[in-house]
Amino acid sequence: MTAITRATTAVLVATAVLAALAGCSLLNPELPRDDAGQVLEPSVIGSTDLLVGDCFSFVEGSNLSEAEVTPCATEHTHIVIGKGALAKTEIGEAGGLQNAVSSSCSETFSAFKETVAEGIRPEQEFIISECSTDDGTAMTDYACIATDAPTPEA
Structure with a gap:
């Protein structure tokens, strides 16, 4: 197993365990955002409340459950590049959670890699994060994230 695979697996497993405790949050915190949806000032939120396009760093000591979301022109370590949900059957058909999420994020990640310097x-x-829909169906929400660096303002 390569170091990258081990690191990815560690993040996946640790986040899955901790985020499962938070459940599915349909209510994102009200953060000040510009017309393009980018945050205007740093704020600490639950990592499962991040939106696509959010630039952030995990809060040290939070066990990956909290993130400081920041304007993308400021210092940060990650960016959310996609989000989705998987049913238990989709996870089984893919051969497990890591395979299902990795497959779901692969096109988004490939496109993101084309945009970096x-x-x-x-x-x-x-x-x-694990959650249930209104009808009781178990779902797994996921966010595809990538390591990132600040983007200079135009």
């Missing part, structure tokens, strides 16, 4: 090698990671 030459010589930069982002790593793909995931945030996972």
